[in-house]
Amino acid sequence: MAKAPSHRVLAIRRGASEGFLIFRVLPDEEKTVAILERHFVKGDNPAAREVRLAVKDSYKRLLSTSMETETRLESKNRADGEAIRVFAQNVRNLFLASPLGQKRVLAIDPGLRTGCKVVCLDPQGKLLHNDTIFPLQPHGRVKESEETLKKLVESYSVEAIAIGNGTGGRETEAFCRGIDFGRTVAVIMVSESGASVYSASEVAREEFPDYDLTVRGGVSIGRRLMDPLSELVKIDPKAIGVGQYQHDVDQKALKKSLDDVVASCVNAVGVEVNTASKQLLSYVSGLSEKLAGNIISYRNENGAFSSRAQMMKVPGMGAKTFEQAAGFLRIRGAENLLDASAVHPESYPVVESMAKDLGCAVSDLMTSAELREKIILKNYVSDTTGMPTLTDIMMELAKPGRDPREQFELFAFTEGVSKIADLEVGMKLPGIVTNVTEFGAFVDIGVHQDGLVHISALADKFVRNPHDVVKVNQRVAVRVMEVDIKRNRIALSMRSDPMEPRGRRDKDTPPGGEKPGGKPARRETGGKGKPSGSPFADALKGWKAP
Numbered sequence: 331m332a333k334a335p336s337h338r339v340l341a342i343r344r345g346a347s348e349g350f351l352i353f354r355v356l357p358d359e360e361k362t363v364a365i366l367e368r369h370f371v372k373g374d375n376p377a378a379r380e381v382r383l384a385v386k387d388s389y390k391r392l393l394s395t396s397m398e399t400e401t402r403l404e405s406k407n408r409a410d411g412e413a414i415r416v417f418a419q420n421v422r423n424l425f426l427a428s429p430l431g432q433k434r435v436l437a438i439d440p441g442l443r444t445g446c447k448v449v450c451l452d453p454q455g456k457l458l459h460n461d462t463i464f465p466l467q468p469h470g471r472v473k474e475s476e477e478t479l480k481k482l483v484e485s486y487s488v489e490a491i492a493i494g495n496g497t498g499g500r501e502t503e504a505f506c507r508g509i510d511f512g513r514t515v516a517v518i519m520v521s522e523s524g525a526s527v528y529s530a531s532e533v534a535r536e537e538f539p540d541y542d543l544t545v546r547g548g549v550s551i552g553r554r555l556m557d558p559l560s561e562l563v564k565i566d567p568k569a570i571g572v573g574q575y576q577h578d579v580d581q582k583a584l585k586k587s588l589d590d591v592v593a594s595c596v597n598a599v600g601v602e603v604n605t606a607s608k609q610l611l612s613y614v615s616g617l618s619e620k621l622a623g624n625i626i627s628y629r630n631e632n633g634a635f636s637s638r639a640q641m642m643k644v645p646g647m648g649a650k651t652f653e654q655a656a657g658f659l660r661i662r663g664a665e666n667l668l669d670a671s672a673v674h675p676e677s678y679p680v681v682e683s684m685a686k687d688l689g690c691a692v693s694d695l696m697t698s699a700e701l702r703e704k705i706i707l708k709n710y711v712s713d714t715t716g717m718p719t720l721t722d723i724m725m726e727l728a729k730p731g732r733d734p735r736e737q738f739e740l741f742a743f744t745e746g747v748s749k750i751a752d753l754e755v756g757m758k759l760p761g762i763v764t765n766v767t768e769f770g771a772f773v774d775i776g777v778h779q780d781g782l783v784h785i786s787a788l789a790d791k792f793v794r795n796p797h798d799v800v801k802v803n804q805r806v807a808v809r810v811m812e813v814d815i816k817r818n819r820i821a822l823s824m825r826s827d828p829m830e831p832r833g834r835r836d837k838d839t840p841p842g843g844e845k846p847g848g849k850p851a852r853r854e855t856g857g858k859g860k861p862s863g864s865p866f867a868d869a870l871k872g873w874k875a876p
Contacts, residue, residue, distance in 0.1 A: 331355055331405055336412035337768050339405050340575040355401045356394075363389055410579040412768070416797075417573030417584070418591045420766055423802040424572055425595040427558040428738040430518075433489040436482060437552025438506070439522070439544055440498035442466055448479070449548040450486040454605045455556055457538065458486055460545045465505045466498050476509050483511050491515060492555040494522035494547075500748035500776055516740055518555060519776070521764065524562070525550040527569040533609060534564075559599055559735075563592055564609045572802055574767045589613075597658045598734055600672060603641070604634040604661065616654030621646045635661050638669045667693055671730040673723055680710055681723060696730050741805055743776030750777045750815055757810040761822075763800050771800045773808055773822055781820030783808060788824050799824075 334342075345351035366385045371378050432453035439447040446466070450459040459482065463475035482488065493503050499519060506517045528534050529546035538546050554561040567588045568576050576584060596613040603611075603625065611622035621644070628644045629635065638656050641647055657674040664670060668678055684705050685692045695701055707720045726732075744759050746752065753775075761773040764780050771788065772780040788799045800806065812821035 331401055334405070335768050336409035336416075337574050339409040340413060340578050343406065343409075344575065344578055353402075355398045355405075357397070359389070359394075362394075366393075410583065413574055413576065413579050414584050414587050416766070416768060417567075417576050418587045419797055420572035420802045421567050421570070421588060422591050422595060423804075424570065425559050425562055425592065426599070426735050427803040428736045429557040429559070429733070430490060430555050430738050431557075433556060434487050435490050435492055435552045435556055436479070436486070436488040437492040437494075437520075437548045437555070438463075438502055439494050439525070439548040439551055440466070440496055440502040441544070442468070442498050444544070445469065446475075446498070446502055447544040447548045448482065449545060449552060450482055450488065451549065451552045451556070452486075453556075455549075455553045455560075457541075457545075457549055460541070460548070466501050472505070475505070479506070479509060480511060483515060488515060490555065491517045492520045492552045493517065494525065494551045495519050495774065495776075495778070496522050497778065499778065500743070503743075504745070504748070517742075518740065519743065520551050520555045521774075522547070522551050523571045523764075524565040524569045525554075528561075528565045531564070537607075559595060560605075560607060560610050563596065563613060564607065567592070572765045574765075600658055600660045600733075602660050602662060604629065614655050614658050616651045621651065635664075637661060637664050637666060638675055667696060667730065672726045673730075677715065677719065677723055680715055680720070681727070683710065695727050699728070702727060739805070747776060748778075750779050750813065750818065750820065753777060753810050753813045753820065755810055755813065759808055759810065761806055761808050763802055763804045763806060766796050766800055766802060768796065771796055773806060775808065775820070775822070777820070779818055779820060781808065781810070781822040783822045783824050787811070787822070790825055790827075 331339075342351060342353055346353035363386055366389060367382060370385055371382050434453060435451045437449050437451065439449075441447065445462045445464040448461045448463055449457060452458055461478060461482065463478050464471040465475035483491075491506055493499055493506065499522075503517060503519055525547045526543070528550045529543040534546040534550075538549065550561060550564075562570065568584070593613045593615065596610065597615055601610055601614055608619070608622045608626050611617055611625055612619040614622075617625075624645050624647070625641070635641060638659060638661060641656070641659070642649075642652055653674075653676065657672055660671075661669040666678070668675075668681060673681060681692055681695070685695055687709075688695075688701055688704060690698075690701055695705075702724060705724070707717060707724070710720055711717055741760070741762065743761075747757070747759065759775045761775040761781070763771050764774045765772040768785075770782055770784040772782055774780050783800075785793055785796055788796055793799055806824060808822040808824055810820065811823050812819075814820075
């Protein structure tokens with residue numbers, strides 16, 4: 331029990347709670363009673379014999395159940411803590427995924443029976459138009475659907491097409507890539523995990539009261555391509571599906587951890603006040619949900635904010651709240667260029683003093699590295715501004731308003747591989763990591779079923795923690811090791827030579843990858859479960875356990 335990993339403990343507990351397993355923690359009774367007797371039974375006389383009987387009785391009636399209860403509780407707390415840590419790490423990587431940016435996007439929520447829902451969004455994510463096309467079977471109105479998409483791309487100057495990765499996603503992607511739009515239009519697959527949860531939520535009803543669930547889902551798919559962070563904060567992180575047994579752990583501890591992660595991500599990236607939603611603003615340090623709503627109301631009534639100082643006019647925005655939140659809020663296009671940076675308003679006089687001493691404007695400091703090199707920071711240290719603050723200011727002046735997230739890169743799955751039946755053992759495929767657990771990573775390879783890269787197949791070296799090797803949304807290259815169509819399971823490997831024994835080997839470990847006396851590792855197989863004939867399999871044939 332002490333060595334069982336958290337995911338195994340949680341799996342056992344779920345099996346027990348659903349009635350499939352009986353879960354007990356029972357030490358060896360004879361050995362345990364012997365330990366107790368050594369402590370409490372002294373000598374060999376009638377009194378000692380009575381103590382021995384009392385020891386056995388107390389163990390059976392009281393101590394054994396107490397020990398089991400404590401062990402179950404302690405193992406549950408430990409498993410919860412580890413699962414929450416893994417989940418929070420995955421959520422952080424998901425929220426900090428690379429954004430496409432403010433582009434005109436056409437988003438498609440694929441559907442077979444009811445058709446594909448199409449929405450057109452402006453660079454701020456505002457819904458401009460919605461429609462339905464039927465390019466897939468059983469409808470197959472390909473020509474009509476093609477003409478509709480061409481017209482929408484032209485009418486709304488679409489720069490990218492976002493396609494949900496649900497049922498029919500790969501077929502829709504192939505359909506879109508086959509259309510000649512007359513110019514370059516990026517076609518990108520987007521994870522739609524949680525889109526259905528958002529479309530039925532109170533937030534979605536408030537945003538789009540006159541549209542049905544499918545249109546709201548399409549908008550969510552398009553917006554999460556433009557800025558994953560802004561859109562995903564509207565969804566309960568538990569519904570995104572990037573953890574392990576998140577519904578079985580302590581829900582209060584999970585919510586606190588996730589709230590801390592989301593707030594940390596939002597504050598690290600910063601928030602554009604004039605385009606942010608109420609949900610996004612509410613995660614900014616110092617801003618409550620009510621105050622975030624007041625900011626949106628003020629913006630709707632008075633137009634876009636022109637400066638950070640103008641935010642003091644928002645009802646409920648006090649001096650202390652403004653001081654806490656202002657550094658995380660951005661206003662691009664403001665008269666004061668510092669309003670679009672992470673420099674706090676209280677440090678504006680320091681920057682202006684630097685510019686004045688050099689006989690230039692603040693904008694010159696932002697564009698000229700030579701001017702910044704002339705600044706002697708120690709001259710600006712004061713009771714309110716220390717050297718760490720000045721160092722941060724200089725870093726921000728070098729890259730004002732920088733986004734800490736990685737630059738967006740186009741990604742495409744292998745053409746012709748769109749369902750699990752298309753897979754063959756040995757195939758090398760590009761993929762995207764969708765979830766990282768303690769026992770490995772799940773990778774989307776474009777067949778509507780994620781494959782598992784076991785922890786032993788993540789790298790050529792021994793891996794103790796999968797997060798040391800991969801993270802959610804990472805692009806990886808994998809090799810197909812096993813396909814089980816009946817059970818809908820795919821085994822993948824990221825090792826450079828999957829035929830070599832996986833995991834850490836001791837010097838006397840046999841070719842199968844297990845220590846003497848244990849079971850040999852499973853044999854690599856070709857199609858339909860036949861031996862692959864690899865050197866690895868051949869070596870395994872001749873080996874016998876001592």
